[in-house]
Amino acid sequence: xxxxxxxxxxxxxxxxxxxxxxxxxxxxxxxxxxxxxxxxxxxxxxxxxxxxxxxxxxxxxxxxxxxxxxxxxxxxxxxxxxxxxxxxxxxxxxxxxxxxxxxxxxxxxxxxxxxxxxxxxxxxxxxxxxxxxxxxxxxxxxxxxxxxxxxxxxxxxxxxxxxxxxxxxxxxxxxxxxxxxxxxxxx
Amino acid sequence: xxxxxxxxxxxxxxxxxxxxxxxxxxxxxxxxxxxxxxxxxxxxxxxxxxxxxxxxxxxxxxxxxxxxxxxxxxxxxxxxxxxxxxxxxxxxxxxxxxxxxxxxxxxxxxxxxxxxxxxxxxxxxxxxxxxxxxxxxxxxxxxxxxxxxxxxxxxxxxxxxxxxxxxxxxxxxxxxxxxxxxxxxxx
Amino acid sequence: xxxxxxxxxxxxxxxxxxxxxxxxxxxxxxxxxxxxxxxxxxxxxxxxxxxxxxxxxxxxxxxxxxxxxxxxxxxxxxxxxxxxxxxxxxxxxxxxxxxxxxxxxxxxxxxxxxxxxxxxxxxxxxxxxxxxxxxxxxxxxxxxxxxxxxxxxxxxxxxxxxxxxxxxxxxxxxxxxxxxxxxxxxx
Amino acid sequence: xxxxxxxxxxxxxxxxxxxxxxxxxxxxxxxxxxxxxxxxxxxxxxxxxxxxxxxxxxxxxxxxxxxxxxxxxxxxxxxxxxxxxxxxxxxxxxxxxxxxxxxxxxxxxxxxxxxxxxxxxxxxxxxxxxxxxxxxxxxxxxxxxxxxxxxxxxxxxxxxxxxxxxxxxxxxxxxxxxxxxxxxxxx
Numbered sequence: 147x148x149x150x151x152x153x154x155x156x157x158x159x160x161x162x163x164x165x166x167x168x169x170x171x172x173x174x175x176x177x178x179x180x181x182x183x184x185x186x187x188x189x190x191x192x193x194x195x196x197x198x199x200x201x202x203x204x205x206x207x208x209x210x211x212x213x214x215x216x217x218x219x220x221x222x223x224x225x226x227x228x229x230x231x232x233x234x235x236x237x238x239x240x241x242x243x244x245x246x247x248x249x250x251x252x253x254x255x256x257x258x259x260x261x262x263x264x265x266x267x268x269x270x271x272x273x274x275x276x277x278x279x280x281x282x283x284x285x286x287x288x289x290x291x292x293x294x295x296x297x298x299x300x301x302x303x304x305x306x307x308x309x310x311x312x313x314x315x316x317x318x319x320x321x322x323x324x325x326x327x328x329x330x331x332x333x
Numbered sequence: 334x335x336x337x338x339x340x341x342x343x344x345x346x347x348x349x350x351x352x353x354x355x356x357x358x359x360x361x362x363x364x365x366x367x368x369x370x371x372x373x374x375x376x377x378x379x380x381x382x383x384x385x386x387x388x389x390x391x392x393x394x395x396x397x398x399x400x401x402x403x404x405x406x407x408x409x410x411x412x413x414x415x416x417x418x419x420x421x422x423x424x425x426x427x428x429x430x431x432x433x434x435x436x437x438x439x440x441x442x443x444x445x446x447x448x449x450x451x452x453x454x455x456x457x458x459x460x461x462x463x464x465x466x467x468x469x470x471x472x473x474x475x476x477x478x479x480x481x482x483x484x485x486x487x488x489x490x491x492x493x494x495x496x497x498x499x500x501x502x503x504x505x506x507x508x509x510x511x512x513x514x515x516x517x518x519x520x
Numbered sequence: 521x522x523x524x525x526x527x528x529x530x531x532x533x534x535x536x537x538x539x540x541x542x543x544x545x546x547x548x549x550x551x552x553x554x555x556x557x558x559x560x561x562x563x564x565x566x567x568x569x570x571x572x573x574x575x576x577x578x579x580x581x582x583x584x585x586x587x588x589x590x591x592x593x594x595x596x597x598x599x600x601x602x603x604x605x606x607x608x609x610x611x612x613x614x615x616x617x618x619x620x621x622x623x624x625x626x627x628x629x630x631x632x633x634x635x636x637x638x639x640x641x642x643x644x645x646x647x648x649x650x651x652x653x654x655x656x657x658x659x660x661x662x663x664x665x666x667x668x669x670x671x672x673x674x675x676x677x678x679x680x681x682x683x684x685x686x687x688x689x690x691x692x693x694x695x696x697x698x699x700x701x702x703x704x705x706x707x
Numbered sequence: 708x709x710x711x712x713x714x715x716x717x718x719x720x721x722x723x724x725x726x727x728x729x730x731x732x733x734x735x736x737x738x739x740x741x742x743x744x745x746x747x748x749x750x751x752x753x754x755x756x757x758x759x760x761x762x763x764x765x766x767x768x769x770x771x772x773x774x775x776x777x778x779x780x781x782x783x784x785x786x787x788x789x790x791x792x793x794x795x796x797x798x799x800x801x802x803x804x805x806x807x808x809x810x811x812x813x814x815x816x817x818x819x820x821x822x823x824x825x826x827x828x829x830x831x832x833x834x835x836x837x838x839x840x841x842x843x844x845x846x847x848x849x850x851x852x853x854x855x856x857x858x859x860x861x862x863x864x865x866x867x868x869x870x871x872x873x874x875x876x877x878x879x880x881x882x883x884x885x886x887x888x889x890x891x892x893x894x
Contacts, residue, residue: 155757156754156755156756156757156758156759157756157757157758158758159757160757190754191754192753192754193717193751193752193753193754193795193796193799194717194789194794194795194796195717195718195796196716196717196718196720196721197717197718197719198717228755228798228802228805228839229798229801229802229805229839229842229843230647230838230839230841230842230843231793231798231835231838231839231842232792232798233755233798233802234754234755234795234796234797234798234799234800234801234802235754235755235756235795235799235802236795237789237790237792237793237794237795237798237799238754238795238796238798238799239795240790240795241789241790241794241795241796244789244790265639265640265641265668266639266640266641266643267639267640269640269643269644270643270644270647270838270842273464273604273644274792274835274838276463276467277460277791277792277831277835278789278790278791278792280463280473280475280791281475281790281791281792281831282790282791283475283476284475285472285475286467286475288467288468288470288471288472288473289470294639328515328516329515329516342570343567343568343569343570343571343572344569344570344571345571346570347570377567378567379566379567380530380564380565380566380567380608380609380612381530381602381607381608381609382530382531382609383529383530383531383533383534384530384531384532385530415568415611415615415618415652416611416614416615416618416652416655416656417651417652417654417655417656417834418606418611418648418651418652418655419605419611420568420611420615421567421568421608421609421610421611421612421613421614421615422567422568422569422608422612422615423608424602424603424605424606424607424608424611424612425567425608425609425611425612426608427603427608428602428603428607428608428609431602431603452826452827452828452855453826453827453828453830454826454827456827456830456831457651457655457830457831457834460791460831461605461648461651464604464605464644464648465602465603465604465605467604468603468604468605468644469603469604481826647838650837650841651834654837654847654849655849657849657850658849659846659849660841660849662841662842662844662845662846662847663844702889702890703889703890
């Protein structure tokens with residue numbers, strides 16, 4: 147089973163990059179699971195423009211995004227929260243990806259996690275990110291993990307300071323993998 | 334496989350009662366599927382009140398609601414739209430049901446459909462109804478069916494006037510049953 | 521200027537009752553402001569039922585709710601969060617109130633606050649409560665106040681343990697009253 | 708009173724460009740109102756990147772967007788719907804604009820309209836676009852106008868085929884201008 151994992155942030159020091167790295171470790175420790183740990187910079191693309199699409203097609207970063215989703219059985223995304231919702235950059239990537247037929251997200255299981263320095267742990271972003279993904283057919287796992295006070299959550303090596311966070315993430319990923327496996331079983 | 338089906342409306346002449354009746358017909362025509370077609374009046378209950386809960390427990394209509402969900406492998410709900418969102422009555426039933434442990438919706442697949450007399454087909458209700466259900470662990474199927482101009486959609490016998498609506502509903506229910514079956518396969 | 525204030529909870533020991541009591545104090549200390557501090561039990565009503573409405577009209581608690589909104593220039597509501605969203609009981613009250621013409625919420629300024637024992641401070645409820653109110657024409661003030669860890673927020677007399685919460689509430693209410701006054705000026 | 712008007716679409720043939728042009732006509736016909744009718748291409752900018760911001764500041768298109776909002780008393784935006792929500796391109800522009808202090812949207816009245824070729828008239832986009840704007844302090848007008856079947860709504864000169872749409876837009880803009888005026892009166 148192949149999992150595509152990425153943090154929806156271009157910023158190198160992003161808390162979401164640290165959070166997804168922890169998730170990748172947990173996925174890799176699970177039997178039968180391989181992980182494509184993508185850097186969001188590989189998916190850098192301009193903002194959506196219907197005229198650009200007509201003249202030049204999907205931009206290179208968007209094509210790469212689509213290919214990597216198609217090659218995966220399931221996804222895990224760590225998303226920041228910007229202004230109480232989904233980051234424009236993640237919605238823009240979804241918008242470009244939705245321009246091919248079949249839409250690569252259609253029928254894909256997705257686990258959403260998110261980190262923020264505040265007390266709310268990106269919870270509003272997590273809920274707003276579900277919507278466009280479900281609108282194009284993704285199976286977004288009901289449980290999500292919003293990590294609050296993310297600036298204090300990781301040590302110098304990027305590990306969780308608080309062992310409970312690791313335990314919570316492991317438990318969530320185990321139940322998610324069970325869900326993904328069931329879906330695969332019927333395919 | 335047992336499906337609990339109901340329209341989230343007490344009103345006898347509700348379009349959503351007609352819509353769910355059509356869905357029930359389609360489910361019943363599917364091999365291996367039995368349907369518990371509930372009347373929402375069976376689930377009549379007062380508005381949630383923590384003091385009432387402490388003194389008298391879950392009210393009778395709420396207990397019945399919980400029992401019927403527990404007995405089902407999956408659900409289909411037809412919901413009206415009130416004031417751009419989930420009806421208070423449906424949210425209230427979810428709130429009462431969430432007071433038992435384990436929450437009966439946890440892990441249940443749910444198909445949402447909805448009918449409204451206007452042009453928008455209850456679409457805002459459908460999206461707002463996903464949220465509390467997913468928050469308590471339900472697998473709400475990504476695709477939904479919002480039926481617009483519902484006052485013109487059914488003939489005197491309650492059948493769809495427009496054959497396309499029947500075909501659309503059949504196709505949706507087939508793909509939903511495939512999803513439910515896959516989930517069951519892994520359980 | 522007359523403000524209708526209530527907590528959308530029937531439970532006597534509700535944190536939202538304590539929170540609204542603090543808000544009422546602040547409003548009452550503002551020059552030219554009188555407050556109608558309602559107990560939500562005055563608005564107790566059955567769940568919405570179109571047939572009941574047709575046979576008996578709006579129930580007594582709903583009529584009282586409508587009268588009190590009509591008599592107010594603006595509102596402040598403290599709402600709990602149930603299952604990641606608006607309580608069914610509050611949505612149900614809005615649904616009944618929307619059945620008269622003109623809808624009493626239309627054009628009314630509303631300040632939303634909310635308390636929860638968890639870390640998220642009812643933030644998902646606050647955002648979901650905006651939607652039906654705005655759908656029926658209310659001017660919901662952009663800034664809201666979600667009080668987290670509400671079980672530790674009040675002392676025995678119901679005052680805030682943390683002086684910052686009081687300062688935050690006073691600042692919010694001052695800016696809200698400025699907004700309400702501007703609206704009134706043009707009416 | 709100065710209104711900034713734009714369609715949140717780069718595409719030249721966009722229905723939202725036609726829709727905003729109709730709104731601009733109505734605003735211009737109102738006494739005391741001047742309109743800054745912007746082309747969204749003036750606000751073209753890369754996707755948000757915290758590292759780019761740190762090294763080079765807000766990009767040129769973003770700076771222009773901020774300046775134009777600051778210079779306006781109020782806004783009207785016509786937004787498409789992409790994948791059941793706010794276009795990534797509009798959210799991205801909001802995200803960049805939120806990086807200056809004070810945030811230019813704070814306290815600004817905004818009227819949202821939107822057009823789509825389908826039957827739902829961009830309604831899900833309109834509701835999702837409110838959220839980040841309100842989260843950063845904008846007064847988004849409660850009533851919105853979602854134009855469905857937009858591909859059939861305009862004639863060759865860009866006028867509404869259906870006179871009711873014009874009347875509806877005029878009525879909405881008159882009540883919005885009243886709201887903006889009241890806000891201004893108290894400032």
